[in-house]
Amino acid sequence: MSESTNAEQPTIVYGSGRKPDAAIPRPGLELRKSNVAVVVTDPQNDFLSPQGVTWGVVGQNVTDNNTVENIGRLFAASKGNDVPLFISPHYYYPQDHKWQFEGALERLMHDIQMFDRPNALDLTNFDGSGADWLEQYKPFINDGETVITSPHKVFGPESNDLVLQLRKRGIDQVILAGMSANLCVESHLRELLEQGFEVVVVGDATAAAQVPGYDGYDAAMTNFRFLASDVWSASEVTERLSAL
Template identity: 50%
Template sequence: MPVPTMTLDLERTALVVIDPQIDFMSPKGAAWSAVGEAVTEQRLVPNLLRLFESSKKAGIVVAISPHYYYPHDHQWKFQAPVELFQHKIKIFDRPSALSLDGFRGSGADFMPEFKPYIEDGKTIVASPHKLYSPQTNDLTFQLRKQGVTKIVLAGMLANLCVESHLREFAEQGFEVAVVRDAVAAPKLPEGDGNLSALINFRYIANALWTTDEVVARLAKPTAR
């Protein structure tokens, strides 16, 4: 397959991180038994820290696409396998859409390492996506309002939320680079989520970079 050439323009670029939350990225999280191996192998948390730090230093837009479940979400009348799993383990649960009671330190909260970057008063925290894509939250709207046309994409789950965000952004006309070592997915008997995602990233994304490559490009945004 051809390799596209994507450059970064700091005025139009955003780092988008999906689900940087305790339930996905911490050994204390509800989903660790399914995702912990990949999170560890990928060095996901250290790599995301480098992406946050370099993005803030470069002054680009940083946006979070979180995942929260409220009590009414557990009343859905039908669900697919991953939905059933997530509701069963009570991942990302919050007691109310209108309250932060019990949020701090819960599985729905952000990883402590990331909070200095997320809670700086500048980072966009979008409304929650409920399945996988940003079609059900305000992330695309928020990026458009910032004049963003290029996205550096990272987070979880590689084969579900990350891939779904990638597909929607591509359909919406954004240029998207996926950070291949800053994503992770479940490794289950049904298949390796990371491997399946990487195959599709290669077909769909405008670029497939490592964390090292992104950091270098943010320092020299015109570098290919």
Template identity: 60%
Template sequence: MSKTLKNTLLLAALLSLFSSAANSSSEHKSKGDGLPDPGVKLIKGQTAIVITDPQIDFLSPKGVAWSLVGKSVTKNGTVNNLEKLMQAAQENDIVLVISPHYYAPQDLAFKHGGALEHAMHGIKMFEGNKRLDQSGIKENSGADFMPQYKKYINNGKTAVANPHKIYGPESNDTVLQLRKRGINKVILAGMSANLCTESHLRELMEQGFEVLVVKDATAAAQLPDLDGYAAAMTNIRMIANSVKTTDEVLAQIKEEIK
């Protein structure tokens, strides 16, 4: 068989595969983009809401990253939508896990890092004065949680994972917090879409969780020729089990979490 014929057959097989996905059964209905929509059925006791980096540096005009993410946060209504999810967790007895970002002084001795790691360290993002414990985050500092979220986070039930140091949960105990609670379905939201949120999505999927991403309860940096939110939404749609708005998720919680 010639190399050209082999390539032609391979191409035909790939086209057939994508065609099958686009014309999948009613169980996995296709959206307008042609990809299947597997969905996530929410089950009481097996579902958690995971929120990445709900902190001042990302979500407040007082934060050091506001000039980069503020437009996206404002457009999506991210701050209010995250609070709606936290409130839904509290009212429906859904496990809430916070995966924060934080740098202690000792972490500033890191010898190398990626582009945005260097950018974050350059503006002292998520930095604290000592190693993190219950009093390690200075009140109203950039590393602190948004004030309106504290009643949900400091309620004695919410699990606050160890801080992650780059983007994903591989360097903290988010997955452990979920596994120990018997969770296999995750509603994922937080900051920022193409960094910590997407990285958490990838690792949670690799770990065998079903993940529903809340697309307007996140946001991302937007720079000339670099739209972090658009990039994230492309990848998230291709990776996640489901992608919905906050209102759609709240309606699903009301219907399925009993």
């Protein structure tokens, strides 16, 4: 599959009211099946379930983007086309609550006990908790083939083994999605680019907090277009993986 010309470029998913900017290049990505993986950050209840602790600020955007369904489509496309799936989760253990300083959103996550677990070796009350996978994702993630990395602790993969796991599998192309857009997804994008990966972001398989005066999704979409090789929809990913 060759890279698309500007005239053939697929439609990008944008935040509310945003128009495509033809002045920004779209390098595109020619997928190589032996070198590409799907990477999803934080497909967990605290972000994606109406019972999750962040639903009050991310729920509307998750709903508008059909984020839950579109992440599920990525999982199905990955498994159906024998493309490796990597999950970069977020867990907090009791020692993490003893940090002496945090950034703004770190402080919030600690305060609302987001992604909390007793410790790395203890799954007490894990099933169905905010740290657990969304129930419909479990057949894809818990199949014994999906690579589940160690947890990232702030937003990016610098503190986990995602890059190592990708490199050890010969992966240098990443289709990136998950939660949340302007935090973990964008931080993973930036670090993967710095590490020499080609990265496409799936714009409708992510979402972010939207609060008065601040739109995390709109901010992320701007930076995705400035940084990534391209921004695709879940439908485009499904079609491209099926064509490999």
